Amino acid sequence: MEPFCKTWRWLGNDPHQLIGVRILQIAIGAKLLFDVFTELPFATFLWGPNGVGWGSTKPVLGPMLGNIFDLFFTTDTRIFYVLSVLIIGALWLLIGYNTRFATFITLISFFIIHQRLPEITDAGDTLTILVLIYMLFLLPHRAKFSSGQFRVWLHNIGVLAIIFQLVVVYFTSGLAKADGDWWQQGVAMYYISQVQWFMLPSSHTLFINPWIVTIATYGPMVYQLLFPIAIISRVKLPWILLGILLHVGIAVFMAMVSFSTVMIGLELFLISDQEYVQIWKRGHLILGKLVRIPNASTSAVSKIPDL
Amino acid sequence: MRQIRVSFSWKGKNVPKTIGVWVMNIIRVMTVLWLVAFFTLTLLYTLPTTPIESTLEPFLDATIGTYFDQGWDLFAPGPVDTDYALLVRPLSNDEFKVAGKGLPNNGWYDISSPVWAKQGNIFSAYPRLSNVITQATLSYDNQPSQEPLKLMVKFASAFCKDIGKSNVSYIALMIRERHSVPWPEGKAPKPPAIKTKFVGIYRMDRSVENINLYQI
Numbered sequence: 001m002e003p004f005c006k007t008w009r010w011l012g013n014d015p016h017q018l019i020g021v022r023i024l025q026i027a028i029g030a031k032l033l034f035d036v037f038t039e040l041p042f043a044t045f046l047w048g049p050n051g052v053g054w055g056s057t058k059p060v061l062g063p064m065l066g067n068i069f070d071l072f073f074t075t076d077t078r079i080f081y082v083l084s085v086l087i088i089g090a091l092w093l094l095i096g097y098n099t100r101f102a103t104f105i106t107l108i109s110f111f112i113i114h115q116r117l118p119e120i121t122d123a124g125d126t127l128t129i130l131v132l133i134y135m136l137f138l139l140p141h142r143a144k145f146s147s148g149q150f151r152v153w154l155h156n157i158g159v160l161a162i163i164f165q166l167v168v169v170y171f172t173s174g175l176a177k178a179d180g181d182w183w184q185q186g187v188a189m190y191y192i193s194q195v196q197w198f199m200l201p202s203s204h205t206l207f208i209n210p211w212i213v214t215i216a217t218y219g220p221m222v223y224q225l226l227f228p229i230a231i232i233s234r235v236k237l238p239w240i241l242l243g244i245l246l247h248v249g250i251a252v253f254m255a256m257v258s259f260s261t262v263m264i265g266l267e268l269f270l271i272s273d274q275e276y277v278q279i280w281k282r283g284h285l286i287l288g289k290l291v292r293i294p295n296a297s298t299s300a301v302s303k304i305p306d307l
Numbered sequence: 308m309r310q311i312r313v314s315f316s317w318k319g320k321n322v323p324k325t326i327g328v329w330v331m332n333i334i335r336v337m338t339v340l341w342l343v344a345f346f347t348l349t350l351l352y353t354l355p356t357t358p359i360e361s362t363l364e365p366f367l368d369a370t371i372g373t374y375f376d377q378g379w380d381l382f383a384p385g386p387v388d389t390d391y392a393l394l395v396r397p398l399s400n401d402e403f404k405v406a407g408k409g410l411p412n413n414g415w416y417d418i419s420s421p422v423w424a425k426q427g428n429i430f431s432a433y434p435r436l437s438n439v440i441t442q443a444t445l446s447y448d449n450q451p452s453q454e455p456l457k458l459m460v461k462f463a464s465a466f467c468k469d470i471g472k473s474n475v476s477y478i479a480l481m482i483r484e485r486h487s488v489p490w491p492e493g494k495a496p497k498p499p500a501i502k503t504k505f506v507g508i509y510r511m512d513r514s515v516e517n518i519n520l521y522q523i
Contacts, residue, residue, distance in 0.1 A: 012335070038432035045465065045516040052439060052461045052515075054454055060374060119442040119458065120435050126377050133375075150331060157338050164346045172353040173379040179355060180384030187490040191388040194487035194499075196423040197441045198387075208491065255426045255434040 013147050015155045019276045020269035021138055022096060024162070025103075027265020028128055028135075029094030031258045032110065036087055039120075043083060046117055048076045053117040060115065072112055085109040096141040107132040124259030127169065131266070134161040166266050167228045174224030183221055186214040203253045220246060231270055237279075243267045353379055388487040391444040392419035395463040397475035398508065406508055410479055417483070418466045419444065421521060436520070448482050448504065456506070464512040469521040473513070480506035 010016075039046060047053045053073065058066030072078045089106030092098055107129065114125055137158030139145060145152050182188040193199045193207035207213045223242060230239040244264050251260035271279070351360050352371040360367065371377070396415045398406060419440050425433040440462050447455040463478050486500040 011339070034430075035432075035435070038430070039435065042432060042436065042518065042520075045518045046439070048516055050514050050516045052458050052465075054457060117439065119439045119446075119455075122435070122438065123379065123381060130375060130377065150335070153335055154338065157342055160342060161345075164342070165349075168346065168349055168353055168377075169379045172350070172355075173381045173383065176355060176380045176383035180386075182385060183383060185490075188382065188386055190490050191487050192382055192386045195387060196390050196420070197437055200427055200429075201424075202427075251429065255429040257429050257434075 011156045012153050015139055015145060015152050015159075017159050017269060017272060018139075019273050020271055021135075021159070022141060024131070024265045024269040025093045025096065025099055025135070025141070027261050027268070028106075028131065029090045029092075031124065031128065031261040031265075032086060032090035032106065033094065034261070035258050036083055036090065040083070043079060044076045046120060047073065047079045047082075047113060049074055051117075052119075055115045055118055057112060057115045060111075069112060073116055082109050082112050086113065099141040100136065100138070103132055103135045103138075107136070122256065122259050123169075124256070124262045127165070127266075128262055130165055131162055131262070134158050134165065137161070162266070162269060163231075166270070167231075170224040170227035174221055174227070177221040178225060183217060186217045189213050189216040198254055200253060200255060237271070237275065240267045240270055349375065349377070353377060387445070390419075390423075390483075390485040391441060391448050392417050392483045392485065393440060393444045393459055393463065394418070394481040394483055394503070395466055396479040396481070397467050397472045397511075398477040398479055399474075400476050403477045403508065406477075406479070410505075415481070416466065416470075418463060418521070444482055447506070448484070459506070460509045461512050461515045462518075464515045465518040466521050467511060468513075468515070468517055469519065475511055477508050478511050479508045482506060 045051045056066060056073075057069040060066070061069055072082050085105050086109035089102045089104075089109060092102030093106060110125075110132065111129060114121055114129060135158065137154045139151060139155045143151075145155075177183040177188070180188065182191055190207045190213045193203050193213075199207075207216065223239075223246060227239070227243075230236060244267050247260040247263045247267070250263075251257045348363075348367060348371050351357070351363060352367045354360065394415045395418050396410060402411065419437070422433055422437040422440060425431070426437055439458070443455040443458040443462070446452070447459060459480060460478070463480060467473065467475055467478060482504045484502045484504065486502070488497050488499050491497075
């Protein structure tokens with residue numbers, strides 16, 4: 001009965017991860033703005049009626065609603081309307097303005113673009129759409145709430161959904177890797193690095209080194225497999241730091257900046273408000289000590305008797 | 308007229324309020340059940356094939372697969388170890404007439420490699436543009452179908468317009484597979500194995516938007 005009561009209180013009393021939610025909103029807003037502004041010069045080629053886009057919203061929305069949404073693909077102007085809404089939504093998420101409505105319009109506009117040209121998307125886009133759906137449950141930025149409200153409960157359900165989604169991503173990916181021969185042999189990263197599509201030319205020679213290739217292959221696989229346990233253990237914060245470094249590496253060596261931005265945002269989302277406060281205090285303490293060093297040396301100098 | 312207020316009470320408690328609290332609690336429990344059910348289905352859908360997943364496949368496809376489609380294999384179990392490049396040969400009307408006897412060996416353009424080479428600028432759209440052309444080429448190479456073919460023809464037509472060959476009538480397409488060399492085990496790597504696969508000759512799509520990517 002005690003675990004049940006504890007869970008009930010955790011869900012019902014106070015909203016969790018408020019700082020994490022804000023960081024995630026910033027990460028998703030930044031990712032989408034980066035995507036839109038870099039792809040804007042190619043917008044009509046990618047999504048316009050005479051471009052390479054061929055997809056439809058019908059498989060998800062059904063023929064009736066899908067036909068209405070597909071009208072956005074019939075002229076270049078309408079594509080720019082959708083992109084404008086996406087820019088506004090992403091910008092509002094970034095600055096924390098009207099975040100629930102911003103999440104909604106971002107989700108709709110990004111979904112339309114995503115469906116039009118599936119070939120351009122990567123895992124980061126799929127994850128962004130899923131996370132935006134869960135973010136609809138979250139309390140808006142700076143919302144007033146009182147303990148025990150139903151909206152607080154829904155917020156915490158949204159928080160859990162985002163955490164579970166991240167666990168699914170890492171765990172299933174780790175399990176799939178563990179099933180692969182090249183991953184077991186520690187050479188998968190060598191093969192990935194030889195493909196020009198995935199890796200920057202500078203990394204081709206790097207992954208011929210046996211030490212680097214083995215660590216780079218086993219590292220992500222072990223990280224992903226242990227992720228569900230690590231984030232509820234004492235190594236949570238170092239594990240998150242490791243994940244951030246992993247995604248910085250992916251951004252630099254695999255040119256997946258927008259994917260890495262979302263993943264880093266999700267990693268930082270896992271840190272609880274109390275942990276952020278502790279980190280902040282420790283940071284202040286360390287900074288304080290650093291600042292005091294010159295003072296201390298000054299006082300030491302003042303104690304030196306005049307010669 | 309005086310209003311008569313009737314209050315229901317049971318064991319000294321306000322009945323409508325108690326019912327309201329119970330209804331809210333039931334809704335709260337239902338949200339938790341939804342969360343558990345949703346992520347159980349998601350896990351079953353995304354995990355490698357299991358007997359449960361095989362049994363529930365139609366249901367999983369109709370729910371998670373349709374509305375929350377996802378797959379997190381990410382370079383696993385066997386990562387792609389081949390570069391699939393799309394090659395284009397613009398053909399004039401005269402060249403097209405004699406193409407049945409054999410295509411010319413010269414004048415082929417690799418339209419994938421220039422986009423891959425530009426990926427070095429990580430703060431740009433090039434990595435995602437290279438997804439478009441490479442995903443279509445890879446998809447057609449593995450299982451030929453209409454959508455990737457149309458995309459390849461449009462991309463190749465946009466390339467021809469970009470390099471100033473808007474007057475060509477036809478384009479010949481070919482896929483070049485460059486297979487990674489097996490792990491060298493301390494030795495110097497051998498040169499990669501290269502294979503080409505002819506796709507076909509198609510009418511150039513003049514209506515396609517300009518890509519403004521290949522201008523020299």
